[in-house]
Amino acid sequence: MEPLEQRLLAIVGPGGLLSREEVASRSAGVMRADSLRARALVRPRSTEEVAAVLRLCNELEQPLVTHGGLTGLVHGGDATPEEVILSLERMNAIETIEPLQRIALVQAGVTLQAVQEAAEAQDLFFPLDLGARGSCTIGGNVATNAGGNRVIRYGMARDLVLGIEAVLADGSVVSSLNRMIKNNAGYDLKQLFVGAEGTLGVITRVVLRLFEKPRSQDVALVAIDSFAALTRFLKHIDSSLGGSLSAFEAMWREFYQLVTTPPARSAPPLPDRHPYYVLVEAQGADPQRDAERFNAALEAALAQGLIADAVIAHSARECAALWALRDDVLQIGREGPPLTFDVSLPIAAMEAYVAEVRAAFAAWPDHRCWIWGHLGDGNLHFAVRVPAAREEVERLMYRPLARIGGSVSAEHGVGLEKKPYLELCRAPGEMALMQRLKRALDPRCILNPGKIF
Numbered sequence: 001m002e003p004l005e006q007r008l009l010a011i012v013g014p015g016g017l018l019s020r021e022e023v024a025s026r027s028a029g030v031m032r033a034d035s036l037r038a039r040a041l042v043r044p045r046s047t048e049e050v051a052a053v054l055r056l057c058n059e060l061e062q063p064l065v066t067h068g069g070l071t072g073l074v075h076g077g078d079a080t081p082e083e084v085i086l087s088l089e090r091m092n093a094i095e096t097i098e099p100l101q102r103i104a105l106v107q108a109g110v111t112l113q114a115v116q117e118a119a120e121a122q123d124l125f126f127p128l129d130l131g132a133r134g135s136c137t138i139g140g141n142v143a144t145n146a147g148g149n150r151v152i153r154y155g156m157a158r159d160l161v162l163g164i165e166a167v168l169a170d171g172s173v174v175s176s177l178n179r180m181i182k183n184n185a186g187y188d189l190k191q192l193f194v195g196a197e198g199t200l201g202v203i204t205r206v207v208l209r210l211f212e213k214p215r216s217q218d219v220a221l222v223a224i225d226s227f228a229a230l231t232r233f234l235k236h237i238d239s240s241l242g243g244s245l246s247a248f249e250a251m252w253r254e255f256y257q258l259v260t261t262p263p264a265r266s267a268p269p270l271p272d273r274h275p276y277y278v279l280v281e282a283q284g285a286d287p288q289r290d291a292e293r294f295n296a297a298l299e300a301a302l303a304q305g306l307i308a309d310a311v312i313a314h315s316a317r318e319c320a321a322l323w324a325l326r327d328d329v330l331q332i333g334r335e336g337p338p339l340t341f342d343v344s345l346p347i348a349a350m351e352a353y354v355a356e357v358r359a360a361f362a363a364w365p366d367h368r369c370w371i372w373g374h375l376g377d378g379n380l381h382f383a384v385r386v387p388a389a390r391e392e393v394e395r396l397m398y399r400p401l402a403r404i405g406g407s408v409s410a411e412h413g414v415g416l417e418k419k420p421y422l423e424l425c426r427a428p429g430e431m432a433l434m435q436r437l438k439r440a441l442d443p444r445c446i447l448n449p450g451k452i453f
Contacts, residue, residue, distance in 0.1 A: 003060060008042050008084070009301045011052045016043045016090070023085065029070025029135065031077060038065070038079040043090045046174060047165060047204040048294065051136040053086060054202065054446075055171030068140025069111065071132040073194055073340060076144070076197050076415030076451055083449075088139050088203065094118045095205070102210040103162060103179050108139025115208065124210040127246075131327045139203045145195035147411030150327075152238075152376035153246045153283075154211075156411070157194065163207035164190040168200075169442040177207050182195045192437070194223040197413050198448040200441045214246075214283035218294035219319040222301070223274035223309040227351040230276050233306040234347075234376055235278060240297035248376035249326050252354075255370040259328045266325040269311045278375075279326045281319075332370055332383040339390055341382040341397050345406030350380065353400055360396045361386060378412035379410035414452045422453060 009017045014047045018026075018041040028036050036086070044050045057064045059410055067087040079085050088109035095105045099122050106115055113133040119126040128141060130148035140146075142164070146157045154160065176189045193201050224230045230250065251259075256277045260268035262368045270277065284290035294312075301307045313319040322416035332338050345353055353370065361367045364386045373380035398408045402424040409418050409425075423431060434453060438445070 004056075004060065004414075005040050007056055008040065008053065011056070012042055012044050012049055016045070016049075017041070018043070020081075026205070027070075029175055030073065030132075031070055033074070035075065035078040036085075038082045038083050038085045041067075041082060041085040041087055042135075043087050045090045047091075047167065048409065050086070050088075050091075050167045050202055050204050051171045051173050054167050054169060057084065057446050058170050058444055060310075061444050061446060065448050066139075066143070066202050068109070068137035068143070069132065069135040072140065072144065072415065073342070073412050074409070074415030074417040076413050076448070078416060081358055088137065091204065092137075094450075097122050097124070097210070099124060102212070104208045104210055105177065105179075106138055106208060107205055108142075109137050112136050112138060112141060119210050120347065123213050123306060125213040126160070126208060128157055128160055131329055135444050138206055138208070142194055142203055142206055143196065143198050144413040145411070147374065147377070147379060149374065150246050150281075151374055151379070151411075152248055153243075157190065158208045161190060161194060161206060162209050164193055164203055165205040166193045166201035166203050166294060169444065169447050173204075174201065177205065179207055181209070186242075196414070197415065197451055199438060199452055202447070214285070215447070216282075216284040216287040216290040217316070217319055218282045218284075218291055219313040219322050220280050220294070220298060221269050221311050221322050221325070222278050222280060222298070222307040223270050224276040224278060225274055225308045227276070229306050230278065230375070231347060233278070233301055236290040236301055236304070236306055237297055238376070240300065241282050243291065244282045244284045244293075245280070245376075246283045247279065248374070249279040250283075250373055250375035251277045251279070251326065252371040253277070254368075254405060255372040256373075258323050258331050258370055262422075263334065264331050265283065266321070266328065269322065269325070270309050275306055279322055281323075283448065326372075329372075335368075335385070338368070338370075338383040338385045339393050341384070341394075342410050342412040343380055343382070343397065343401060343406060343408060344378050344410035345380070345401060345404055347375065347378055349404040349406070350375070353404065353406070354380075356400055357382070357397060363386065394421065401425060419450075 023038050023041045063083045065083050067077050091107040092109040093107045097104045116126050127150045141157050165175045253275050257272050260266050368385040370383040398421045407425045408421045
């Protein structure tokens with residue numbers, strides 16, 4: 001065993017260190033298998049052990065990459081043969097849930113689903129939700145500022161974080177575990193680490209904001225015949241529901257057809273002849289009145305010609321079935337892995353942007369393109385299969401965003417994949433400030449080096 005590995009083992013103890021060969025044999029999750037080429041993987045059990053590992057790596061100028069649930073899609077967790085992986089998988093405790101304060105204090109390695117279930121056991125609700133809920137970790141969610149299905153009502157991960165404990169590159173522990181919604185005493189230090197993708201510090205513990213558990217859930221799938229009607233329906237349903245709209249998930253026809261044909265498990269609840277489909281969800285406190293309001297809003301939309309057809313869930317099982325249709329994203333890979341993209345742009349610019357991208361793809365007659373997303377918050381996802389190099393497709397996807405004020409990353413982060421295009425959506429002054437922060441907090445550049453910029 002080499003000297004570094006010996007010193008790491010002394011910090012984390014038996015079972016806390018995996019060799020190069022053991023790392024290579026682990027599952028890479030949705031990442032490429034060659035992303036696990038590190039010289040070692042260290043698995044601390046506490047913030048103190050994380051701090052000791054970082055002090056050692058900083059002293060030796062040993063680059064280190066932090067891992068959560070390995071569900072990221074932009075190669076932010078890729079490691080090279082010279083790097084050490086720091087995994088938070090053994091720091092997975094839910095330390096406290098305070099029903100009165102409506103907060104949870106959790107370690108960074110706990111899964112999103114575990115937090116959701118623990119909150120529900122206390123008759124509370126943690127609204128962050130995404131398809132990888134059973135694998136992704138809270139530390140990873142916060143480090144990438146995850147979005148997901150209910151951003152339109154509850155915001156991104158950063159809106160659900162009250163406090164953070166993080167370890168800096170030199171091993172210093174910044175314990176900013178604020179438990180209050182209102183705290184304007186100085187800089188809001190937690191925001192330095194939200195969305196920083198592990199480049200400024202390693203998040204070890206998080207204080208999460210919880211909410212009272214909704215007493216009603218109304219879900220419908222609607223079909224819409226034009227993009228103009230789609231945007232008008234968004235305004236109509238949000239206004240009609242008086243703030244209870246919790247999801248507005250749009251699916252273009254090709255995606256809807258994909259998730260409602262074998263081998264997909266869902267049968268089409270509505271005919272597949274319409275260009276757009278939307279999964280609408282509202283959460284409230286009065287099941288009977290909320291259902292009446294929800295149904296009335298849909299009836300009014302139908303009468304105004306905003307929607308062409310609709311199916312309404314009448315039970316928890318039917319609600320789950322409609323959500324299962326929207327969540328069956330893995331169908332995009334049933335004919336082989338496609339190229340995937342996660343962009344954000346003003347809603348008013350979406351129709352023209354999609355038309356421009358699709359016109360560019362038409363150069364390849366056999367191309368496939370599936371589009372879906374959390375349209376209410378400006379986020380679209382694309383899965384593309386074309387006989388072209390990824391770099392060529394990236395240019396087609398990303399360059400139009402610069403002139404319409406869009407972003408190359410809505411909720412997946414930057415990592416390595418979007419690094420060449422970051423300047424399309426960040427001004428020179430912003431780039432310079434980010435680099436100054438990096439140099440100030442990690443002068444030896446040991447934390448997730450080469451990621452973002």
